[in-house]
Amino acid sequence: MRPGTQMQTIVGLDPTVADALRSRLAEVADRAVLAIIDEVPSYAGALTGRMGEVIRNAVQLALGGFLTLATRQGAEAPRAPAIEGAYQLGRGEARSGRTVEALLAAYRVGARTSWRDMADAAVEAGIDAGQLARFAELVFAYIDELSAASVAGHTDELESSGRIRQRNLERLARALLGDAPPDVVTAAAERAEWEPPGALTAVVLPESQVSHALTALDPHTLQPTDDVPGLPEGHASLLVPGTGSATARRALLRALQGTDAVVGPSTPWLEAAASHRRTLRCAALGLEGLVDSDDHLAALVLSADPEARADLRARVLAPLADLRPSTAEKLTDTLRSWLLHHGRRDAVAEELFVHAQTVRYRVGQLREVYGDRLDDPAFVLEATLALA
Incomplete structure (x- = not known):
């Protein structure tokens, strides 16, 4: 959307004054560009590059449109080219990475410089006081309209490029989580203008946070x-x-x-x-x-394959299957504690809240059931994983 204002001020510049202003148009534009580059940090060094030419052309187009507007005698003067130029300037400045604050600062500096030079030229050409006042009013109404068009262009460009970049970032995330080939992921990162870091850490959290x-x-x-x-x-x-x-x-x-x-x-x-x-x-x-x-x-290792762990547990505890359930449960607890405490009887007794002699008796029962397997490293590993 390209906003505009209705400027009702009629200046009707004398042709002699208008010709004098038009003859100095390029000079006024150049001084405005120099002032912008000098006073607005974001534009430092822009004069020698392509952006300097873009700014100069935009200023000349704006000033030319203004003179056309100022010389009308009551009929609405066409100003669409200048408004369109201001809109496209705003889009270009957004693509260049300049903020809307820098853009508006450039308008303020350019308007001040241009007004000073044009007012001097108009006075030299014999403009009367009444026309000069209306001239000033029109200048600042016109600048307001141009700056509004540029802000609209800047906003539209950011929204458009932002949506595109967001889509590219989403594609990048999808490629990363989908185990896409490295060249595909790298290309997605380049399209999204996303600089790959040294590492990535996945985080899962509630949407509300x-x-x-x-x-x-x-x-x-x-x-x-x-x-x-x-x-x-x-x-x-x-x-x-x-x-x-x-x-x-x-x-x-x-x-x-x-x-x-x-x-x-x-x-x-x-x-x-x-x-x-x-x-x-x-x-x-x-x-x-x-x-x-x-x-x-x-815990992650033990939960990686719950079905396999259940099968392993059933196999480890199979020798206890023929015992009474209460006895099997006590011996299972004792076996688990004995494994985790590496056979330290006092530590097992403390954990199970029983006497050390009770632990001795239960371990004896376990040896009767399992035999030499209690000393087999492979069985000890399986039992530890199954009962941990």
């Missing part, structure tokens, strides 16, 4: 918006850039304090899918509060 978390995280954090397989209902995924160092991980955990986030391992950025998969497995453990998956590696 995403906005709060993003304010404390790296601004280049990726947020997949498509349906993510395995993601718990009401939760979101983030891919947080970092270096992969212990210091960076501590900083990430501090930034997520107060959330119920599950933080996955830090992996090379092209291996982010592995971090995401482990994060989902850790989230499935049902832990509360801020969870660092690195603190739960054993």
Whole structure:
């Protein structure tokens, strides 16, 4: 949308004054450009480049449109070319990375410089006081309209480019989580203008906490918006850039304090899918509060294949199947504690709240059932995994 204002001021410049102004148009434009480059930091050094030519042309177009407007005698003068030029200038400035504040500052400086030069020329050409006052009124109404058109162009460009970049970032996140080939992911990162970090860390957290978390995280954090397989209902995924160092991980955990986030391992950025998969497995453990998956590696290993673990447990405990249920339960608890405490009888007794002699008796029962297998490293490993 290109906004405009209705300028009702009629100047009707004398042809002699108009000709004098038109003859100095290029000179006025050049001085306006120089003033903008000198006074607005964002435009420093722009005169020698392509942008200097763009600005100069835009200023000349604007001044030419203004003189056409100022010489009308009551009929509406066409100003669409100048408005369109201002709109396109705003889009170009957004693409160049300049802010709307810098753009408006350029308008203020350019308007001041142009008005001073044109007023001097008009006075030299014999403009009367009444015309000069109307001339000033028209100048600033015209600048308001042009600057509004440029702001609209700047806004439209940012919204358009922002939507495109957001789509590219979403495609990048999808490629990362989908284990796409490295060349595909790298190309997606280039399209999204996203600089690959040293590492990525997957984070899963409630959707209601995403906005709060993003304010404390790296601004280049990726947020997949498509349906993510395995993601718990009401939760979101983030891919947080970092270096992969212990210091960076501590900083990430501090930034997520107060959330119920599950933080996955830090992996090379092209291996982010592995971090995401482990994060989902850790989230499935049902832990509360801020969870660092690195603190739960054993639980993750033991829960990686629950069916296989159940089969292993059944095989380890098969020799106890013919005993009374109460006896089998006591011996199972004793076997587990004996394995975890490496046969230290006092530690087993303390954990099970029984006398050390009771532990001796139960271990004797276990040896009767299992025989030499209690001393077999392979069986000890299987039993430890099954009962841990």
